[in-house]
Amino acid sequence: MRFMATYDLMETIRNTNQWMGATAQALGSYPAVSFAPHPGFQWLAAWGEVTERAFSRMVVKPDWNIQSVVGEDGRDHLVEIVQAISRPFGDLIHFKVQGRAEQPRKVLLVAPMSGHYATLLRSTVVSLLPDCEVYITDWHNARDIPVSEGKFDVEDYTLYLVDFLKHMGPQTHVIAVCQPAPLALAATAYLAGEEPAAQPRSLTLIGGPIDPDATPTEVTDFGNRVTMGQLEQSMIQRVGMKYAGVGRKVYPGLLQLSSFVAMNAENHMKAFSDQITRTAKGEASEHDKHNKFYDEYLAVMDMTAEFYLSTVERIFKGREVARNCFTVAGKQVDIGAITDVAVKTVEGEKDDISAPGQCVAALDLCTGLDDSKKASHVEPGAGHYGIFAGRSWRNNIRPLVLDFIDQNSGPRVVGGKKTATKSGSGKATRAGAA
Known part of the structure; x- marks a missing residue:
């Protein structure tokens, strides 16, 4: 109490x-x-x-406020928000553009669960809608989830991503922004080991803490200074009587x-x-x-206590993803098992939350992936927000990401042979890190 x-x-x-x-x-x-x-x-x-x-x-959870998008025919097409999958701790939603043929680029935006709603990526969604079929993970506010629904930690988050990817199919291109980058990488590796056919075609990681110790920031320094006991005592509270999640332990x-x-x-x-x-x-x-x-x-939301604490303990302190020893449901996830999913990292030169070096560490972990399917980019002068929603994203990063998606939209390699070729496919190369 x-x-x-x-x-x-x-x-x-x-x-x-x-x-x-x-x-x-x-x-x-x-x-x-x-x-x-x-x-x-x-x-x-x-x-x-x-x-x-x-x-x-x-x-108050902000509205998406995405009413319409201009199609290739020059007309405004209404946008309908459809729940593709509904789960207690988060939904997979689809921004369905009415009256428009399905776009060949199918994109899953993995929104962070770090205190803000998925609507933080509204401008990212708007920028992708004219050219892509856009899906996004819409995480729920923990204060509104009854205790009877059970726990939700980093492993549950990863398994949610696995289920979402299975639902969307193997032609999906994943864009993970900030906090979920290591878990999106882990989910892809999990599929590589358990159900390779369900893997996405490409994985773009934007400003995520794959290896938090690669370039320390105030965020990583804080995680290293305090013990897990101190965090639990000082940061974790129980939801009050006003909400449906009364009694649930959360990081407010x-x-x-x-x-x-x-x-x-x-x-x-x-x-x-x-x-x-x-x-x-x-x-x-x-x-x-x-x-x-x-x-x-x-506009902020509560995180479940177990998700917050397991993120600090396993991603930041233990560096389980960075050391390639992350486990899900008792099974070790081998990132080296990723062999045919193109991986691109994007970092901001002036990012003070996930500094340059933390995200690009993902490429070294993908030991089973050919260098031709790896790419990286450091955006000059960009901070954390700018690399996924600001001018840098609109003018520079978005075109690079779409090109990367197009270059890796061909058929999968099965048994060392391509089943077919597709025009517009090509090899991804590492962009020079400025």
Whole structure:
């Protein structure tokens, strides 16, 4: 109950700040103050508006807000979000474009379970929809999952990916962003050993901690400094009485958000200060750059305690994927068993979460894969967010990824012989790491 009370206390603090913001906005906008105009009231209303919006977004899952996509015929085609597979801890959803023939590129976007919803990849989805059939892993907020549904750790996550890939078929191209990169690699290796025909055609790993010790960051340093006992005592809480997952042990999204903000506290403080000034001057808008970013950034979800702790213990501390000794359901996963899935890594030169060197380590682990099916790219000047959703992704990385998919969309090699050839297929080469 001590941890449950702590969870409810965090929610109470958030709720109180939301109420204070709404109250300040109402008071500063009170009609009577217009009789004696004073900039202080304008600032109060602006502070309240920005504060209320920020704290109210922390408990609401954002909508996808993807209404349509322009097809090759120049017409707008409606986008329908279809649940291909529904599971207690996450769904596989398909962005089905109505009135359009199925695209030859079938892409599975593996969204991170690191405190944010899959909607963090909205712009990534939008950029791929005109050219691909896009599927994505839509992970659920642990606070809404009853305890009766059981546990969910890194092995369960990997097996979810295995099932999703089996459902989508062998012509799938996987793009894993950030946290799930090592688990997507493990899921592919698991299929290579258990059901080779279900493997994807290509695997693109973007900014993921395949080997966290390759290039230490503040994130990896924190994981190495604290013990698992300290983490469990300080980070794990039980879901409060308000939600369906009451009593479930979780790593709260609000706690994760505070860590994210603390990493760049000065930048966030300036961003909110500037937004309050713009709002007071009447220069802010509903969907301006600040609101568009923070509406998504502040929307956080809880992770199951076992997933958070097993990620730290097995991926960061034990480096099980990096050392090729990761096990799933009692079976060791051999990454060297991957022999015909093309693998590409993408890193950002200025990524302070998963620094260059951590993700490209995947290529050395793929000892059974020919060098012609390996590729890597380091995007100059790009931070973590930019390599999958920013200008760097749109202008440089996305075209490289689509080319990589096309180059590896031919038939599989069976028994050392290709069953057929396909126009547009080719060899992937390592892009120069800038």
